[in-house]
Amino acid sequence: MTNEQIKVNGRLYSLKEIKAQDPETAKWHEADRPALDFVCRWTNGQTEFRINTSGSTGKPKTIAVYRDKMLHSARQTVKALGLSQNQRALVCLNTAYVAGMMMLVRGLEAKMRMEVVEPGALPFENTDEAPDFVAMVPLQLKALLEAGYRQMVEQAGCIILGGAPVDTVLAKEIKTLKGVKVYATYGMTETVSHIALKRLNGSVPERAYSALGDTEIATDDRDCLRLRSFLTDGEWLQSNDIVRLHGDKSFEWLGRVDNxxxxxxxxxxxxxxxxxxxxxxxxxxxxxxxxxxxxxxxxxxxxxxxxxxxxxxxxxxxxxxxxxxxxxxxxxxxxxxxxxxxxxxxxxxxxxxxxxxxxxxxxxx
The missing domain is CATH 3.30.300.30 (ANL, C-terminal domain)
Structure with a gap:
């Protein structure tokens, strides 16, 4: 597989051929369609995408996300993690949602070799080699470690975790992992994807998140995080996350004010x-x-x-x-x-x- 191809559920597709398709009539395998539909529209320059929110903090809804913001977010992550051309990216999150979509954008932007697998508890189950870069939810990493995939996890280059907090038990296990770099992410719907990263293993695991790129941070009178960047159109975005600031670009997350x-x-x-x-x-x-x-x-x-x-x-x-x-x-x-x-x-x-x-x-x- 090269960076001019993408593997989806074990089937290899040419990016050039995907781009030439009409997503409304393309005869792709149904299981592959969400990822291929997005890749087709992205490589043809579509500027607005409609995505579903998960509904974890309110009713599920459909929102618009824009190409320039997605590109900005992807480039921040690529730079922060040192991702590069021809590295292997594994997409094991649902590509109908922003987390999965942004993995596709990062892979395309960095010209990585991408493999997409069905979201499931064991993302490494149907892949032959450890990826250089993968995003997953904490439950997936926990399941992999419990199912005997520790060696493959440690052979991975970089794992970013999002979608839910990393609990104390898993955090302790992550600290023992060698070789692989594991990060927790912080973000919200309004910022397209994460705007901060926190290293969970290595010689000195981090307590605080470091804000990426042009992201500015502050707090309101409730000690809730405020942030501003290109992703927020230069306006301050108010969150309900209680934090403790550690300088101008770093913060420790304490919890949700509504909880x-x-x-x-x-x-x-x-x-x-x-x-x-x-x-x-x-x-x-x-x-x-x-x-x-x-x-x-x-x-x-x-x-x-x-x-x-x-x-x-x-x-x-x-x-x-x-x-x-x-x-x-x-x-x-x-x-x-x-x-x-x-x-x-x-x-x-x-x-x-x-x-x-x-x-x-x-x-x-």
């Missing part, structure tokens, strides 16, 4: 607590998805509640969990109830939808 629990006048940063809870679950051998959220309480205003997936814990399991939480969490930090949900609600890209999930929960203790 903060105000319990008895004490502000609890949910994402920080979830990191600690994930480590506790791992130490107890509990392999369940969970999240923490605030629920109205007459005395505290809000109380911290733990929602977990699957059948209800036994009384003995609840007791063991409570004892461990008692030792490791402060008075207001401790969940005041444990609510079971048989299956979490998810967005099309696999993000847990907290509000509809909470509506399905039932109290265990």
């Amino acid at each position: 903060v629990i105000n319990s008895g006048g004490v502000k609890l940063f949910v994402e920080t607590l979830e990191d600690r809870m994930a480590e506790l679950f791992a130490n107890l051998g509990i392999n369940r998805r969970f999240f923490l959220s605030g629920v109205s309480d007459e005395v505290l205003g809000q109380k911290c509640v733990l929602f977990y997936e699957g059948k209800a814990f036994s009384d003995a399991e609840i007791q063991r969990l409570k004892e461990a939480i008692e030792k490791n969490f402060g008075k207001y930090e401790r969940p005041k109830a444990f609510l079971a949900v048989m299956s979490f609600e998810e967005s099309p890209t696999g993000k847990v939808l907290r509000t509809p999930t909470k509506a399905k929960a039932y109290e265990v203790d």
Whole structure:
């Protein structure tokens, strides 16, 4: 395979032939169509693309993204990561969404050799060699490591992770990876893709994100991140992400302001607590998805509640969990109830939808 070709689900296509097609009538394999349709339109100079949002922080919607912004974003990433011509890029995210589309743009812009595979838990399952560059969600990397792909992961050049926070347990595992460079990404719909990177392994893993290229950062009176760049048309874009600034181009992410629990006048940063809870679950051998959220309480205003997936814990399991939480969490930090949900609600890209999930929960203790 050369950089004048693209492999999609094991089938090799010429970029020149793709460009010559009419995407409305092209007789491509249906499974290959989303990626090839985008590549066709991109190589023919289309300037506006309609994409779906995942709906993780609101209702799913269709938005317009523009070629100049996509190119700007791609070039920032290519430069920051030192990507170059003829390196191998693996696209294992859904190309109907911006994360997958931007992998295609980066590969085309850097003239990389690209392979597209169906999004799934094990992105390396149907590929012969480790890529020089791949973007995935944390669950994919976790699944690869658990399924025995560690050697192939370490042979990869660079992995960027997005779509969800990297939990404490996975972060510890990532720190032990040799050879490969692993980064967490920060971005939002309005910035097309990520605008900051944070190295998760190496000699000194980073606590803070470094803003890319022309991105300027600041905070408002809630300590929520504001940013400005070409991607925001030079206007300040306000986020609901609480951060701690580390200089003019670096910031530490603490959590979403809309997830903060105000319990008895004490502000609890949910994402920080979830990191600690994930480590506790791992130490107890509990392999369940969970999240923490605030629920109205007459005395505290809000109380911290733990929602977990699957059948209800036994009384003995609840007791063991409570004892461990008692030792490791402060008075207001401790969940005041444990609510079971048989299956979490998810967005099309696999993000847990907290509000509809909470509506399905039932109290265990």
